[in-house]
Amino acid sequence: MFRSFAIRVLSGVILLLAVIVLNFLLIQLAPGDAVDVLIADGGASEEVIQRIRETYGLDQSVPTQLLRYIAAIFQGDLGYSFHFNKPVTQVILEALPVTIMLGLAALFISSLFGTVLGVAAALRPNHLTSHLVTFISLIGYATPTFWFGMMMLIAFASWLPLFPAYGLTSVPPPRDFVGYALDVSYHLVLPAITLSGLFLASISRLSRASMLDVLGADYIRTAEAKGLTRASVIYKHALRNAAIPIVTMIGLQLGQLLSGAVLVETVFSLPGIGPLLFESVLRRDYPVMLGILLMSAVMVIVANILTDLTYRLIDPRVGSRSNAR
Numbered sequence: 001m002f003r004s005f006a007i008r009v010l011s012g013v014i015l016l017l018a019v020i021v022l023n024f025l026l027i028q029l030a031p032g033d034a035v036d037v038l039i040a041d042g043g044a045s046e047e048v049i050q051r052i053r054e055t056y057g058l059d060q061s062v063p064t065q066l067l068r069y070i071a072a073i074f075q076g077d078l079g080y081s082f083h084f085n086k087p088v089t090q091v092i093l094e095a096l097p098v099t100i101m102l103g104l105a106a107l108f109i110s111s112l113f114g115t116v117l118g119v120a121a122a123l124r125p126n127h128l129t130s131h132l133v134t135f136i137s138l139i140g141y142a143t144p145t146f147w148f149g150m151m152m153l154i155a156f157a158s159w160l161p162l163f164p165a166y167g168l169t170s171v172p173p174p175r176d177f178v179g180y181a182l183d184v185s186y187h188l189v190l191p192a193i194t195l196s197g198l199f200l201a202s203i204s205r206l207s208r209a210s211m212l213d214v215l216g217a218d219y220i221r222t223a224e225a226k227g228l229t230r231a232s233v234i235y236k237h238a239l240r241n242a243a244i245p246i247v248t249m250i251g252l253q254l255g256q257l258l259s260g261a262v263l264v265e266t267v268f269s270l271p272g273i274g275p276l277l278f279e280s281v282l283r284r285d286y287p288v289m290l291g292i293l294l295m296s297a298v299m300v301i302v303a304n305i306l307t308d309l310t311y312r313l314i315d316p317r318v319g320s321r322s323n324a325r
Contacts, residue, residue, distance in 0.1 A: 008308060012301040019297040020073065020290075024066050027286050069290075078294070079287035083280070088291040091276070096295070098168060098272035102264065103257035105188055106195035111250050114200045118207020118246075119239065125212060133204055140201025145260055149194040149267035156190060163190045166269035191268045198260045199253045206249050210242040217241075251307030258296045 035052050053059040057068065072079065078088035121133035157165035164170070164187050174180045214220065215238055223233045258273060265274030273292060280288040 005305075005309070008305050012305060016294075016297055016301060017070070020070060020294060021066065023290055023293045023297075024069060025062075027289065028062050028065075030284075073294070078291040081285055081288050083283045083285040084288070088287045091288055092273070092291050092295060095271060095273050095276045098270050099258065099261050099265065099274070101184070102188060102191055102195060102261055102270065102272060103254075105192035106260075107199070107250065107253065107257065109192060109196035110199035110203055110253075111246075113196075114203025115207045115246060117200075117204040118209075119211050119234075121204070121208040122211030122215060123234070130208070133208060137201040137205045140197055143197065145194065145198050146263045146267055148197055149191070149264055152190050152194050153267070163187075168270055191264050191270060194267070195257070195260050195264045199256075202253075203246065203249055207242070207246055210245045211238060214238045214242040247307060247310050251303050251310070254299060254303035254306075258292075258299065 035049060035058060050059070057065060060068075069079070076089070078092070080086070081088050081091050084091050117133045117136070121130040124130055153165055156162050168187050169180070169183050170187075174183050220233060220238055223237050228237075261272060262274035262277055264270075265272040266278060269275075273295075276288065277292050279285075280292070
């Protein structure tokens, strides 16, 4: 297992290096640079412009900039933000906790309710419950995230003012820790439900299909013939084997949380990675853009490694088959 884990980590490092090079080159191909934004108001002489380019290393060749950037990353330095005038690491870390809280809350909601709905639909495939889950899944696939977020705002922040419409905390925020935590959770209800809708549809559909496939297997009929209780057959035997494709879907969605959070955080005015990325694109703050893209790539790679380890915990035969090959 350790050998397999080491191979996955090494593959992840190689893939991450390829992503770094690709992101850097794609941004270099874009017209203009940060200096164009810094001197947008005009009035800067050629000498000042050249000095700015030398300060940020923009006067060097692209291969030289790339090698310096890769070397800096391996030293833990993501560069310096042109707009915020801060280290990129500091800028991202200030916004990252909001996105992590929102993403984990949305993933928990979609995983829990998606699995429950899928299993319930599989247990009664011809019942109204199954058709309702299928209908909800189709609606979830077809509904744009930003539109769903705006509808949630109109319904539960305007018509029925049950939740706040924007922001992460009240003004002023509670001073005690418990009150602050409850206030943040209260503000995250609508954004988390909105973001979870992006994934709940796919998880419920996959859970239903996976459970239907497992419930028709021979070993399930054997377990029922031995006199095991219905609950034991469903939760101990069927659900455990049906969970592997569900875990795959959840692992893949970990990497998609950032793209979904960009829209949701913008709709609900949350100070997370989404608005930061949007503002960085507008201002051509390339170091921040590259830092966010790097963080997204790390999230995807780590999610895939954790998914592989979870496979082995659910079904040790996965590791045995890998070693046999």
